[in-house]
Amino acid sequence: METDSNGLEVLDRAECLRLLSHGSLGRVAVSMSALPVILPVNYLLDGELILIRTGAGTKLAAAARNAVVAFEVDEGDPIGHTGWSVSVTGTAKEITDRDDLERIATLPLPHWAPNGVGHVIALSTDLVTGRRIPYGHARHRATD
Amino acid sequence: METDSNGLEVLDRAECLRLLSHGSLGRVAVSMSALPVILPVNYLLDGELILIRTGAGTKLAAAARNAVVAFEVDEGDPIGHTGWSVSVTGTAKEITDRDDLERIATLPLPHWAPNGVGHVIALSTDLVTGRRIPYGHARHRATD
Numbered sequence: 215m216e217t218d219s220n221g222l223e224v225l226d227r228a229e230c231l232r233l234l235s236h237g238s239l240g241r242v243a244v245s246m247s248a249l250p251v252i253l254p255v256n257y258l259l260d261g262e263l264i265l266i267r268t269g270a271g272t273k274l275a276a277a278a279r280n281a282v283v284a285f286e287v288d289e290g291d292p293i294g295h296t297g298w299s300v301s302v303t304g305t306a307k308e309i310t311d312r313d314d315l316e317r318i319a320t321l322p323l324p325h326w327a328p329n330g331v332g333h334v335i336a337l338s339t340d341l342v343t344g345r346r347i348p349y350g351h352a353r354h355r356a357t358d
Numbered sequence: 359m360e361t362d363s364n365g366l367e368v369l370d371r372a373e374c375l376r377l378l379s380h381g382s383l384g385r386v387a388v389s390m391s392a393l394p395v396i397l398p399v400n401y402l403l404d405g406e407l408i409l410i411r412t413g414a415g416t417k418l419a420a421a422a423r424n425a426v427v428a429f430e431v432d433e434g435d436p437i438g439h440t441g442w443s444v445s446v447t448g449t450a451k452e453i454t455d456r457d458d459l460e461r462i463a464t465l466p467l468p469h470w471a472p473n474g475v476g477h478v479i480a481l482s483t484d485l486v487t488g489r490r491i492p493y494g495h496a497r498h499r500a501t502d
Contacts, residue, residue: 219413220413239432239434239441241385241396241432242396243387243394243395243396243428249426249428249447249485250387250394250426250427250447251387251445251447251487252386252387252396252428252429252430252445253443253445254430254432254441254443269363269364282393282394283394284387284393284394284395284396285396286385286395286396286397286398288383288385288398290383290398297398299397301395301396303393303394303395341393343395
């Protein structure tokens with residue numbers, strides 16, 4: 215098991231994509247008014263693309279258009295302090311092709327916001343890194 | 359109840375800080391090698407500062423030093439599709455004052471990584487925004 219300098223298990227791309235395929239809630243980091251902000255999004259892994267549904271005319275839609283954005287999914291158990299995270303950096307593009315949109319409409323791609331149904335953004339998974347907390351690591355060590 | 363253009367309830371600063379005070383796992387967005395990336399971090403709200411523990415010499419420590427960074431905490435119930443998120447944009451500074459570090463050592467500030475015990479970063483809560491999904495919003499509307 216490969217570990218990084220923080221003592222976390224390093225996950226390979228295949229394992230990262232497998233973990234991404236099981237999740238539905240992620241976060242994207244975009245720049246709004248020249249300031250970074252992280253927003254929660256529902257997503258679906260479609261092949262090696264991350265599909266995100268967002269409302270028409272939202273700041274997210276504008277910020278993520280043809281931009282390099284960061285995306286992250288994690289799962290943590292705060293009691294046992296086990297968990298993993300997968301971080302993606304890729305290029306976001308809005309899907310406008312009618313055939314693509316019709317196919318995506320049949321996929322179980324949820325949306326975070328009640329009105330967030332208008333646009334679909336596809337994020338490439340160019341850079342994918344993942345970490346897992348090794349089993350048995352004690353969480354609270356306030357006196358370290 | 360104020361809602362935004364996405365139909366999400368808008369949370370005020372006091373409610374955002376209250377929600378932040380209950381969490382322990384958040385995410386920060388930083389720039390590494392000129393690319394954005396989101397990383398999970400354990401944190402503690404100390405007054406109106408977000409304290410994050412990180413390993414000595416990590417990329418996170420370097421990237422978050424005196425930088426404007428984004429931070430986010432959310433909680434979602436994927437079954438009922440209820441949830442909230444709080445997004446923070448602020449300036450990160452490493453805490454180096456010995457008295458401050460001694461006081462922080464007594465706080466229940468966990469760390470995500472086994473070896474991540476070396477440095478404490480304080481993030482100001484200059485910009486805080488929060489959203490909550492209104493009760494009763496149906497999650498899956500793939501045919502929208």
